[in-house]
Amino acid sequence: MRLAPVLAASVVAVGLSLTATTSQAAQLTPLNGIETNQSLAAPAAWGRYCWRWRNICASRWGWGGPRFRRCMWRHGC
Numbered sequence: 001m002r003l004a005p006v007l008a009a010s011v012v013a014v015g016l017s018l019t020a021t022t023s024q025a026a027q028l029t030p031l032n033g034i035e036t037n038q039s040l041a042a043p044a045a046w047g048r049y050c051w052r053w054r055n056i057c058a059s060r061w062g063w064g065g066p067r068f069r070r071c072m073w074r075h076g077c
Helices: 003-022 048-061 066-074
Strands: none
Touching: 048 066
16 A cells, blocks of 8 residues: 555645634624615616517527527626
8 A cells, every 4th residue: 555645635634624623604794774674686677678678689589599598688687
């Protein structure tokens, strides 16, 4: 049995055990300016803008294909 693979495996094992014990979880702090009943998510922009682009992308690329979805994504819908 060779000594180098055993030595390398033990160094890796010791290194992994030391890094696992020294890490600490980040402290969760409340966000300033946002109340508890507010959300960070913005409402979806499915107004007349997206309706228009849905029709344009469907006429260009067909309905529901990968190019249609990419077209909608590129226009923020």
